[in-house]
Amino acid sequence: MLNLTWLIPVFPFLSFVLIVLFTNPNKKLSSGIAIGSVAVSWVLSWGVFFQSIAGHIGMGEEAFRLHVPWLPTGTEWFPMGVNVDPLSAIMLFMVPFVCLMIFIYSVGYMHGDPRYSRFFAYISLFACGMLGLVVADNLLMLFIFWEIMGLCSYLLIGFWFEKPSAMKAGLKAFLTTRVGDAFMLAGMLLLYSQTGELTFAHIFAPETLEKLAHTQVNLGFLGSLPWASLLAMLIFGGAVGKSAQFPLHVWLPDAMEGPTPVSALIHAATMVSAGVYLVARCFPLFTAVEAGPQLGLVAFIGAFTALFASTIAVAQDDIKRVLAYSTISQLGYMIAALGIGAYVAAVFHLITHAFFKALLFLGSGSVIHGSGTQDMMEMGGLRKHMPITFATFLVGTFALAGVPPFAGFWSKDEILADAFHQFTELGAASWPFFVWLFLTLAAFLTAFYMGRQIFLTFYGESRRPHAHAHESPKSMTYPLIVLAVFAALLGFAGVPEEFPVLGHLLGNPFHHFVGHGFPATPLNGLVMLISVAMALGGLFVAWLVYGRNPLKEGQPDPLIQALGPVYTVLRRKYYFDELYQATFIRLALWLSEVCFAFDNKWVVDPLVNLAGKAGVALSNLGGWFDRTFVDGAVNGVAAVVGWMGGALRQTQTGRVQNYLLAAALAVFVLLVISVVV
Amino acid sequence: MVPLSWYLIVAAALFCIGLYGVLARRNAIGILMAVELMLNAVNINLLAFWRYLTPAHMTGQVFALVVLAVAAAEAAVGLALIVAIYRTRDTVNVEEVDLMKL
Numbered sequence: 105m106l107n108l109t110w111l112i113p114v115f116p117f118l119s120f121v122l123i124v125l126f127t128n129p130n131k132k133l134s135s136g137i138a139i140g141s142v143a144v145s146w147v148l149s150w151g152v153f154f155q156s157i158a159g160h161i162g163m164g165e166e167a168f169r170l171h172v173p174w175l176p177t178g179t180e181w182f183p184m185g186v187n188v189d190p191l192s193a194i195m196l197f198m199v200p201f202v203c204l205m206i207f208i209y210s211v212g213y214m215h216g217d218p219r220y221s222r223f224f225a226y227i228s229l230f231a232c233g234m235l236g237l238v239v240a241d242n243l244l245m246l247f248i249f250w251e252i253m254g255l256c257s258y259l260l261i262g263f264w265f266e267k268p269s270a271m272k273a274g275l276k277a278f279l280t281t282r283v284g285d286a287f288m289l290a291g292m293l294l295l296y297s298q299t300g301e302l303t304f305a306h307i308f309a310p311e312t313l314e315k316l317a318h319t320q321v322n323l324g325f326l327g328s329l330p331w332a333s334l335l336a337m338l339i340f341g342g343a344v345g346k347s348a349q350f351p352l353h354v355w356l357p358d359a360m361e362g363p364t365p366v367s368a369l370i371h372a373a374t375m376v377s378a379g380v381y382l383v384a385r386c387f388p389l390f391t392a393v394e395a396g397p398q399l400g401l402v403a404f405i406g407a408f409t410a411l412f413a414s415t416i417a418v419a420q421d422d423i424k425r426v427l428a429y430s431t432i433s434q435l436g437y438m439i440a441a442l443g444i445g446a447y448v449a450a451v452f453h454l455i456t457h458a459f460f461k462a463l464l465f466l467g468s469g470s471v472i473h474g475s476g477t478q479d480m481m482e483m484g485g486l487r488k489h490m491p492i493t494f495a496t497f498l499v500g501t502f503a504l505a506g507v508p509p510f511a512g513f514w515s516k517d518e519i520l521a522d523a524f525h526q527f528t529e530l531g532a533a534s535w536p537f538f539v540w541l542f543l544t545l546a547a548f549l550t551a552f553y554m555g556r557q558i559f560l561t562f563y564g565e566s567r568r569p570h571a572h573a574h575e576s577p578k579s580m581t582y583p584l585i586v587l588a589v590f591a592a593l594l595g596f597a598g599v600p601e602e603f604p605v606l607g608h609l610l611g612n613p614f615h616h617f618v619g620h621g622f623p624a625t626p627l628n629g630l631v632m633l634i635s636v637a638m639a640l641g642g643l644f645v646a647w648l649v650y651g652r653n654p655l656k657e658g659q660p661d662p663l664i665q666a667l668g669p670v671y672t673v674l675r676r677k678y679y680f681d682e683l684y685q686a687t688f689i690r691l692a693l694w695l696s697e698v699c700f701a702f703d704n705k706w707v708v709d710p711l712v713n714l715a716g717k718a719g720v721a722l723s724n725l726g727g728w729f730d731r732t733f734v735d736g737a738v739n740g741v742a743a744v745v746g747w748m749g750g751a752l753r754q755t756q757t758g759r760v761q762n763y764l765l766a767a768a769l770a771v772f773v774l775l776v777i778s779v780v781v
Numbered sequence: 782m783v784p785l786s787w788y789l790i791v792a793a794a795l796f797c798i799g800l801y802g803v804l805a806r807r808n809a810i811g812i813l814m815a816v817e818l819m820l821n822a823v824n825i826n827l828l829a830f831w832r833y834l835t836p837a838h839m840t841g842q843v844f845a846l847v848v849l850a851v852a853a854a855e856a857a858v859g860l861a862l863i864v865a866i867y868r869t870r871d872t873v874n875v876e877e878v879d880l881m882k883l
Contacts, residue, residue, distance in 0.1 A: 758879055761812075765804045 284345015551642020564654025
């Protein structure tokens, strides 16, 4: 089965090609091909996953590798291949399964869309990108699949391109992530220039890392730092863009303009976690230097983003935007976890988050489908009309808020426990303390905004006149149920071993599989209690504000009065869009105008015009010579021939008598000549 | 006896009259008649040369008879052509029969 790993991304790609080239007019066949292809990939992936669990697949040298020569580089060949280690195996467990659920869900959600087939083609290509990224065995392939996903993200956010806002959101996502990708590309090229390798097994070999950690690079006035730190920070730039971390987070909320299955698949469950996956994949590089700035940067950005995004989520009214900010916040958790070295916790949270966030997004899609609006202020009372959606959404909410025993509780708690453990060792002034503090506050806010969402959406009475909400079709509710089962139970794969009863019973298989070689964090009852208190406290406050007295139609959000101007700041997302508009975008526009002027007014166009005018003058001269002499000669010959022809033509009267006269005269002349001579 | 040259002069005169007729007449029938004159001038020559130079042989007479037959045939074909032209173009004036020139 492991030998077939390379086929996993191939099937969705074939499906993309087939749909685009052949079956575009046939909607049913197109969606069938897409779902079939991802189902095959899913079966293969789970085969690989279970074989990895059973076999002796480890990190680094112990990973399963298969590669073929790809690009000639001097005397060597740059290889292309697949790499299966516990990290990719666990991703293979999650990605195709979530993809499959979302593909099935899309059949119901996209029903009746004029570009139905094209949608399935795009998401197939996306699945190819994500699966290829997961199994890629070198950074270049990873980057290629990374960009394929970026393209799909652009195409799918702007899928309803009739809406100008969707078109702009697609562009914004593409350009914003491109900023991060530029850093990543630079990091990749520098890494290649330093090591001559991009294959993971080689660049993460201990001796290579040793070398990178001990050679210094001089950055001018910024001082010098080890290559490993610089490369790690550059590669982290790519992750910041893709995983929508501060300060490149602005694209993800706008990406919600795309169809909801896309939001769930790309902008919640899989693609945005590619950034986290990249950092996890390059984790040896990040930890190569013991006390470098790179881990601090990662931890700070992650923790800050987690808190920052969750505060914004509190003040959003669009059901999908709340979830979008929640996604940014949760990605911040994972990044922060990686920054403090909690590798296993980060990967664990990545997996559980993918399931419950896909569930929440699909649930919100179902709500939108059923109620016909995205504004939570117009919803209310949907509990009665959409029981399945409500139940599954509630499971997702508990998982995200971190209510035990749902999946999010275990993974989030592991991150918090890791942070807490480190700060108790390093002292309260260290950055793990701030990570822990930020993440705990974010946990509280997460529970609050999710509670707010539940109460606004499903409780009380409908705040919209003539709302006829209805439950969604089975193709949409069944994936919800399946994902809800995972969101509820997946956490048990990573219960700490010291946990009473359960830990002993289950034995933390996740840590043993993924975290082989990483010490398990000791269980900390205090941290667990605090995080449960935060989760329940957040939900309780949400109940106090929204659940006790459900909002009536037309009643404003009680937060507006409670928070005052703070609410406005949160509502406007800390004015980041405006800030970027005023700085980067205006600068870019000004630069473009200067370039435009340079091109069109000052230098390039005048030069071109001058060359053009000189060319015209030369051509005129040539034309005059041509007309006068060459044409004159040709016309002269023609005129002489014509004149002669005209003259001779006079003899051809067509009258036989004239010819006879000529013949007779000729005879007479000859006669005279013969007589005379 | 009349000398041979007289016959030849008559024949040459007759030929020239015929030639003039062919060149100058506009009426196709006149041209045909002029051609007959030229043929007859030839006949006079043939008979005159036979009588004065080789009276023992019959060749001149026979040749003249052949010429008469050919002339008759030629007159028949020519007249037929002229009738055909008259039917299609309503004229026998050769200057108006200019289809070849177009």
